[in-house]
Amino acid sequence: MYIYNEQDQKIIEQRVAQFQGQTDRYLAGKLTNEEFLPLRLQNGLYIQRLAPMLRIAVPYGLLSSAQVRKLAHITRAYDKGYCHITTRQNIQLNWPQLEDVPKILGELAEVQMHAVQTSGNCIRNTTSDQFAGVSQDELEDPRPWCEIIRQWSTFHPEFAFLPRKFKIAVCGTEGDRAAIQVHDIGIQIVKNSADDIGFQVLAGGGLGRTPVIGSVIREFLPQKDLLTYLDAILRVYNRHGNRDNKYKARIKILVRAWTAEVFAQEVEDEWEYTKDTLGRLTQEEIDRVKGFFTQPPYESLDNKISDEELAILAENNIAFGKWLQRNTRSHKIPGYTSVTLSLKPTGIAPGDVTDSQLEVIADLADAYSFGEIRATHNQNIVLADVKKSDLFRLWEKAKVSGFATPNIGTLTDMICCPGGDFCSLANAKSIPIAEAIQRKFDDIDYIYDLGDLSLNISGCMNACGHHHVGNIGILGVDKKGAEFYQIQLGGNAGSDTSLGVVLGPSFGESEVPEAIEKILTIYIEQRKGDELFLDTYRRIGVTPFKESVYPKDKKISNTHEDQGHKHA
Amino acid sequence: MPKIIKDAQIVDDSWLIIEKDFSGPLPLGKLLLPMQYWLDNREKLNLMIAGLWIDSDEAVELVGHEANLFPLIAVNFPAFTDGRGFSIGRLLKERYNFNGQLRAIGNPIQDQLFYLKRCGFTSFDLKEGADLESALSSFNDFDESYQGAIVPPEPLFLLNSSKNN
Numbered sequence: 001m002y003i004y005n006e007q008d009q010k011i012i013e014q015r016v017a018q019f020q021g022q023t024d025r026y027l028a029g030k031l032t033n034e035e036f037l038p039l040r041l042q043n044g045l046y047i048q049r050l051a052p053m054l055r056i057a058v059p060y061g062l063l064s065s066a067q068v069r070k071l072a073h074i075t076r077a078y079d080k081g082y083c084h085i086t087t088r089q090n091i092q093l094n095w096p097q098l099e100d101v102p103k104i105l106g107e108l109a110e111v112q113m114h115a116v117q118t119s120g121n122c123i124r125n126t127t128s129d130q131f132a133g134v135s136q137d138e139l140e141d142p143r144p145w146c147e148i149i150r151q152w153s154t155f156h157p158e159f160a161f162l163p164r165k166f167k168i169a170v171c172g173t174e175g176d177r178a179a180i181q182v183h184d185i186g187i188q189i190v191k192n193s194a195d196d197i198g199f200q201v202l203a204g205g206g207l208g209r210t211p212v213i214g215s216v217i218r219e220f221l222p223q224k225d226l227l228t229y230l231d232a233i234l235r236v237y238n239r240h241g242n243r244d245n246k247y248k249a250r251i252k253i254l255v256r257a258w259t260a261e262v263f264a265q266e267v268e269d270e271w272e273y274t275k276d277t278l279g280r281l282t283q284e285e286i287d288r289v290k291g292f293f294t295q296p297p298y299e300s301l302d303n304k305i306s307d308e309e310l311a312i313l314a315e316n317n318i319a320f321g322k323w324l325q326r327n328t329r330s331h332k333i334p335g336y337t338s339v340t341l342s343l344k345p346t347g348i349a350p351g352d353v354t355d356s357q358l359e360v361i362a363d364l365a366d367a368y369s370f371g372e373i374r375a376t377h378n379q380n381i382v383l384a385d386v387k388k389s390d391l392f393r394l395w396e397k398a399k400v401s402g403f404a405t406p407n408i409g410t411l412t413d414m415i416c417c418p419g420g421d422f423c424s425l426a427n428a429k430s431i432p433i434a435e436a437i438q439r440k441f442d443d444i445d446y447i448y449d450l451g452d453l454s455l456n457i458s459g460c461m462n463a464c465g466h467h468h469v470g471n472i473g474i475l476g477v478d479k480k481g482a483e484f485y486q487i488q489l490g491g492n493a494g495s496d497t498s499l500g501v502v503l504g505p506s507f508g509e510s511e512v513p514e515a516i517e518k519i520l521t522i523y524i525e526q527r528k529g530d531e532l533f534l535d536t537y538r539r540i541g542v543t544p545f546k547e548s549v550y551p552k553d554k555k556i557s558n559t560h561e562d563q564g565h566k567h568a
Numbered sequence: 569m570p571k572i573i574k575d576a577q578i579v580d581d582s583w584l585i586i587e588k589d590f591s592g593p594l595p596l597g598k599l600l601l602p603m604q605y606w607l608d609n610r611e612k613l614n615l616m617i618a619g620l621w622i623d624s625d626e627a628v629e630l631v632g633h634e635a636n637l638f639p640l641i642a643v644n645f646p647a648f649t650d651g652r653g654f655s656i657g658r659l660l661k662e663r664y665n666f667n668g669q670l671r672a673i674g675n676p677i678q679d680q681l682f683y684l685k686r687c688g689f690t691s692f693d694l695k696e697g698a699d700l701e702s703a704l705s706s707f708n709d710f711d712e713s714y715q716g717a718i719v720p721p722e723p724l725f726l727l728n729s730s731k732n733n
Contacts (some may be wrong), residue, residue, distance in 0.1 A: 007724065010712070155683075157683035157687050158683075158687055163651075238652060273663060279723055282726070
């Protein structure tokens with residue numbers, strides 16, 4: 001992973017000093033609330049419903065065991081002993097004291113961490129595929145590019161006060177695991193006809209109130225031109241994005257208003273001026289950053305023997321076999337595998353992890369995965385480089401610490417925002433909904449029979465829980481002060497990204513699990529062979545689900561329309 | 569006389585901002601004319617005494633390479649969170665080679681001075697009552713920056729490369 005040099009370290013330490021000064025001025029009444037707001041947001045600090053919330057940056061989800069131990073210490077010393085993995089691969093503290101935040105940032109800086117630009121109307125943490133660098137299907141490791149973008153975007157003097165937040169994701173595989181189509185900018189690593197590696201660039205995607213799938217604005221961008229081209233996109237957006245209405249301020253609205261073609265042309269015109277300036281990347285710099293993402297010292301192993309051993313263990317231990325099936329993944333190096341530690345056991349808020357669990361994660365990483373840890377946008381933890389021969393021992397330890405729920409990629413591996421229990425933006429709670437669904441569907445064989453199925457929950461239309469791109473999406477809505485839940489079907493976040501369609505009128509909290517059950521029953525009845533939920537939905541459409549969930553005697557189409565007006 | 573920050577010092581300043589809806593004879597003194605006013609009346613004006621100010625929603629392209637007719641161009645930040653002025657400043661410097669004094673007016677705050685300086689601004693008219701002494705310290709928030717801008721034009725990787733070679 002990227003290791004700070006003296007300059008990187010100094011920049012982060014000076015940031016801590018800067019924020020300490022800003023906090024002091026704020027507490028002394030020399031900085032108004034209004035002025036402090038964007039400054040604290042750009043350091044990840046929100047004022048939440050119950051307490052401040054601090055969002056710590058985890059660049060493209062990558063952590064070292066030393067960093068995770070520091071996080072364990074911070075959650076214990078400054079918070080209530082747990083933290084939360086977000087859908088942008090970051091980490092949130094829910095209960096820090098405002099006065100403590102500069103001190104927390106100081107502690108983070110000791111392990112090359114920070115909370116820079118994790119919130120606010122600026123360029124946010126660049127996200128990527130949690131299996132970057134270890135996938136068999138990867139064209140090139142996206143992480144060096146993420147790091148290059150991280151440095152370029154950090155304290156960019158021109159783009160610190162954008163119309164709205166700005167999110168970039170990079171993906172190096174054809175099957176998109178970074179949801180790049182629903183980002184302000186999505187960068188797909190591609191190879192052109194001359195066999196050169198470069199980038200296909202998408203712009204104008206996003207979730208939130210108006211979900212949009214991004215448009216390709218450039219088919220092939222040479223590597224060295226990445227930053228000057230990003231500068232051009234950001235400049236066009238900074239100058240022309242809507243600043244009057246925050247719900248129309250994301251780049252997706254601008255791209256849609258201008259059309260992708262016109263937007264792309266504006267960017268090209270701007271880029272003409274900047275492409276050959278000093279900002280152009282050099283091969284030396286690309287090589288320097290790539291030098292931090294070399295392969296760990298893998299052993300030379302016999303894949304066949306490892307697989308045979310695992311098969312025997314799985315046969316003798318059904319629970320291990322299930323875990324093996326759902327929570328491990330193929331790896332480009334023979335004899336190795338990637339393990340996902342599930343943060344979705346029933347009864348725990350999805351993505352929550354305690355201080356002592358963090359320490360266990362660090363220990364497991366040191367023992368089995370070269371000391372490296374990855375936070376995923378699905379709110380789990382990945383140990384990317386585990387020897388297959390270590391899997392049984394790892395599983396036994398993971399089980400003791402509550403990480404071995406064998407549910408990765410299944411119904412109960414839900415993405416879920418903190419919701420109304422914590423967030424002041426939320427219209428409704430989301431964690432209790434996730435728990436009610438987990439409790440209702442506690443039969444692991446049933447869950448396995450359903451197969452790959454994503455269920456995403458957001459407590460409001462800001463869509464932190466990515467409900468639009470869940471196969472089943474649940475959105476918390478406010479109806480005259482009461483909390484209701486709208487269900488959407490057919491969303492998907494892969495390379496064939498699609499946005500869910502609203503099923504019909506919303507449900508009360510207690511009705512949600514039953515509605516989900518009816519939806520799943522239709523799927524089981526109608527699926528052909530091994531067909532996944534999404535494929536069945538795409539084949540049969542929304543109607544059979546609608547008819548099952550809503551009794552026929554109700555006027556569905558009318559209420560549906562009504563719903564659309566109120567909550568779309 | 570009002571105080572501003574210029575070249576990292578607190579100085580008196582006598583430039584007078586002419587509002588956009590101004591009409592009638594211009595007052596005497598060093599005037600900052602609204603961009604549209606200048607475009608409409610440029611034939612009649614004696615530029616020896618005039619600077620220009622551009623609002624955040626105005627097209628700096630309309631001034632373009634004529635920027636150097638002015639000893640001073642101010643860019644307005646109607647709200648400090650309106651970041652368009654950062655791009656306008658850079659365009660004036662980079663694209664139109666403006667070599668006069670570039671000033672941020674309106675409501676820029678102390679905590680933006682480092683970024684403003686990097687985008688080419690050299691003078692700063694902060695809101696009334698701002699603690700200018702305190703503000704001066706913010707110019708030095710960071711010693712180095714990753715990306716190039718106006719100050720310095722080179723990204724860090726290029727500066728490091730020339731140091732090493």
